[in-house]
Amino acid sequence: MYLLKKIKNKLQLNYKKKKWPGLINAYKQHLPVSSKTPIISLKEGNTPLIFSQSISDLIGNDTKVYLKYDGLNPTGSFKDRGMTMAISKAKELGSKAVICASTGNTSAAAAAYASRGGLKSYVLIPDGYVAQGKLAQALIYGAEIISIKGNFDKALEIVRDLSEKYPITLVNSVNPYRIQGQKTAAFEIVDDLGFAPDWLCIPMGNAGNISAYWLGFKEYSKIKKNLNLPIMMGFQAAGSAPLVKNIIVKDPETIATAIRIGNPVNRDKAKVVRKESKGDFQSVTDEDIIEAYKKLAKEGIFCEPASAASVAGLIKNKNRIKKRSNIVCVLTGNGLKDPDCAIKNNDAVFQNNIEPSLREITKILGY
Ligand SMILES: *Cc1c(COP(=O)(O)O)cnc(C)c1O
16 A cells, blocks of 8 residues: 555656646645546646755855745746635536635636636726736736725625625635645645755735645645754735734735735734744835845846745845755745836836947947
């Protein structure tokens, strides 16, 4: 029995290397699915874990910093990990429509997976605070979009109410299947490194993802001998830091719109993660976030501002890190989601209105 399982696992790993089947198929034995579950997948997951020389050098002390680039999922954020599960289960249970409140990425993922599964999707977004790329996605993937004169927290309150009264499945991170799908990112990190990192740095909005990672590490430690568990470091934007301050923030403000959340639904779960992992929750300013955002781009990695909070937070803790640590920073979303932010915050040399002559351009190049 044991040997059979071992061979099966090995086959599955080889399969993963050759042809990725999507995260539900890859990690089936760890997920609440059966042969009856219709798997709605866009081959999400299997995102690269990239070593960062420049951030490692910046931290020093022989630290190795890796970036889990989850912005390379099909719709450009980690939300796809949760959505493949949430939509597959909704379809299995006979649901015809899904609904979510979103700062943008959840709506993009919900719209894409719902359309792929033949379900209707409704999304509530806060007026004026959704990045361009995300809005474009919700529009083109075919969601019905309701933009409200209120923030994310208000939108969530309404969709929770609606999903209780009507036959519409809620696909925010209160949906337990979301967390199940998202925990696979922790599996992938361990599969890649061969061990768990000493620290995991992650941005927090509703704090579903930090809870999912912790669940993933804990589950893997039960089946993999001698697996250490990471210290979980959660970071919020200074103007939107309800978990750091242990309050409800009425009017959250930050350039990192994906984590502009004043009343996180997974607050209690997140506190347990902090306690169990001996971790910490801290805030970073928008200036810290933009600095980290630019640093990452200079090494070829373009993430959205919320994602850069994980690296900004790590940099802040430079003096607390033990020698020869292995650290993973989660880059939750792709930089192309929020082109305005890059256009407004960069150190590029951009000369326009130039005459199209060889002489003029040679002069500009300095030759
Ligand atoms: C949703 C999101 C977050 C926050 O994740 P939570 O699970 O709400 O804590 C962070 N970054 C990006 C890019 C996101 O889309």
